[in-house]
Amino acid sequence: MPPRRRPTQQPAPSSAEANVPEEGDLDVAAASAVPPPQAPVESSSPEPGPPAEAEEASDDFTPLATERLILRPYKPEDAAELHRLINDWMVTRNLAAVPFPYRRELADEWIRSAAESLRQGTAYHLAVTGTEGEREIIVGGVGLRVDKARKTASLGYWVGQRFWRHGVASEAAARLARWALANLDLVRLEATAAHDNAGSVAVLRRIGFRQVGEGREKFLSLNAEQRVLRFQATREDLFGGPEPEVEPESCGPAPAGSSPLLLVAACALIDADGRVLLARRPEGKRMAGLWEFPGGKLNPGETPEAALIRELREELGIDVAAACLAPFAFASHRYERFHLLMPLFLCRRWKGRPQPREGQALAWVRPEKLSEYPMPEADLPLVPLLRDFL
Numbered sequence: 001m002p003p004r005r006r007p008t009q010q011p012a013p014s015s016a017e018a019n020v021p022e023e024g025d026l027d028v029a030a031a032s033a034v035p036p037p038q039a040p041v042e043s044s045s046p047e048p049g050p051p052a053e054a055e056e057a058s059d060d061f062t063p064l065a066t067e068r069l070i071l072r073p074y075k076p077e078d079a080a081e082l083h084r085l086i087n088d089w090m091v092t093r094n095l096a097a098v099p100f101p102y103r104r105e106l107a108d109e110w111i112r113s114a115a116e117s118l119r120q121g122t123a124y125h126l127a128v129t130g131t132e133g134e135r136e137i138i139v140g141g142v143g144l145r146v147d148k149a150r151k152t153a154s155l156g157y158w159v160g161q162r163f164w165r166h167g168v169a170s171e172a173a174a175r176l177a178r179w180a181l182a183n184l185d186l187v188r189l190e191a192t193a194a195h196d197n198a199g200s201v202a203v204l205r206r207i208g209f210r211q212v213g214e215g216r217e218k219f220l221s222l223n224a225e226q227r228v229l230r231f232q233a234t235r236e237d238l239f240g241g242p243e244p245e246v247e248p249e250s251c252g253p254a255p256a257g258s259s260p261l262l263l264v265a266a267c268a269l270i271d272a273d274g275r276v277l278l279a280r281r282p283e284g285k286r287m288a289g290l291w292e293f294p295g296g297k298l299n300p301g302e303t304p305e306a307a308l309i310r311e312l313r314e315e316l317g318i319d320v321a322a323a324c325l326a327p328f329a330f331a332s333h334r335y336e337r338f339h340l341l342m343p344l345f346l347c348r349r350w351k352g353r354p355q356p357r358e359g360q361a362l363a364w365v366r367p368e369k370l371s372e373y374p375m376p377e378a379d380l381p382l383v384p385l386l387r388d389f390l
């Protein structure tokens with residue numbers, strides 16, 4: 001779930017804090033927010049294979065914007081400001097991996113290693129910036145450390161003391177978490193918070209994380225172990241399950257106690273090499289981050305073929321003739337709030353080159369690799385059928 005807006009609980013920020021967040025609740029960093037700057041740079045190379053192709057090319061990571069903040073890669077010139085904000089006992093005492101005092105050179109090293117791991121796709125550590133008048137200011141940091149083998153990433157964040165109590169951590173952490181699940185090859189996110197760090201626990205809960213257990217972690221600043229609470233979030237936690245947001249027009253009448261029927265037409269486009277086009281549901285849609293066959297809901301009175309021709313033009317910018325759509329199979333799947341009936345067509349001829357018109361990632365996938373792409377539950381029975389057929 002996205003962070004819920006709350007009324008401001010604190011007095012309006014002073015002029016020095018104009019344009020930085022105004023939202024309530026204490027922002028204190030999660031335990032694992034910032035790995036030690038002296039930590040060796042992770043060296044595993046990006047995994048080969050198509051899912052990784054959809055990940056952001058780290059050399060040109062596009063900053064992530066929220067209502068009030070920009071999350072962007074650190075720059076070498078941020079070091080002095082970073083040092084000033086983080087060399088603060090009130091901040092570091094909540095961070096598992098940051099020593100105190102925090103030497104100035106560590107900030108330079110940290111920025112170098114953050115750039116390197118961003119380039120390799122092993123971690124996404126970003127400066128959280130706001131504006132003061134016309135000037136950009138750093139207000140904190142947010143980061144994700146990726147464990148490619150487990151398809152998980154751990155989320156952390158910290159906020160400079162001056163900017164506490166304005167909802168910065170929730171806004172920044174929610175943005176990075178949602179971006180990651182929609183764009184990276186991950187099945188879930190993890191985070192920990194010191195058991196007595198009520199601010200950080202509130203942030204994690206507010207942005208959709210669930211507590212899954214407890215443990216102990218070494219805190220560098222305390223030079224001691226602390227009891228920590230462990231949290232997780234899946235796509236379903238952050239984006240919701242596969243439910244139509246409004247009762248769709250294409251749902252038939254539903255007798256009491258049964259789910260409405262949702263008709264969706266989908267298409268496996270097959271190229272000359274026998275590869276199938278999958279599209280990744282973009283951020284903002286339910287089930288964001290899952291790969292699907294292009295297509296969409298039928299409008300009232302539309303045939304599946306007409307809906308598909310329209311959707312393929314809207315989503316991919318290609319023209320398909322009804323005669324080129326061969327009925328292949330269908331999915332009939334009960335989701336929690338509706339029953340999906342989805343004819344799947346095959347298509348080998350179209351005009352134009354498929355382009356991601358709606359910000360979705362696209363991947364041409366060999367049939368034997370289809371099962372490596374996380375797909376909506378309804379599609380799972382279609383994958384072996386398609387693989388055997390192709």
Ligand SMILES: Nc1nc2c([nH]c(=O)n2[C@H]2C[C@H](O)[C@@H](COP(=O)(O)OP(=O)(O)OP(=O)(O)O)O2)c(=O)[nH]1
Pocket residue numbers: 242243244264265266291292293294295296297298311340342376377378379
């Ligand atoms: N296109 C497509 N939708 C699928 C697949 N598998 C699956 O469960 N679905 C579900 C996800 C959605 O609940 C529903 C499609 O609805 P949608 O909201 O994406 O369709 P749309 O393109 O008409 O969406 P929108 O413009 O209204 O946002 O079908 C699939 O392989 N392809």
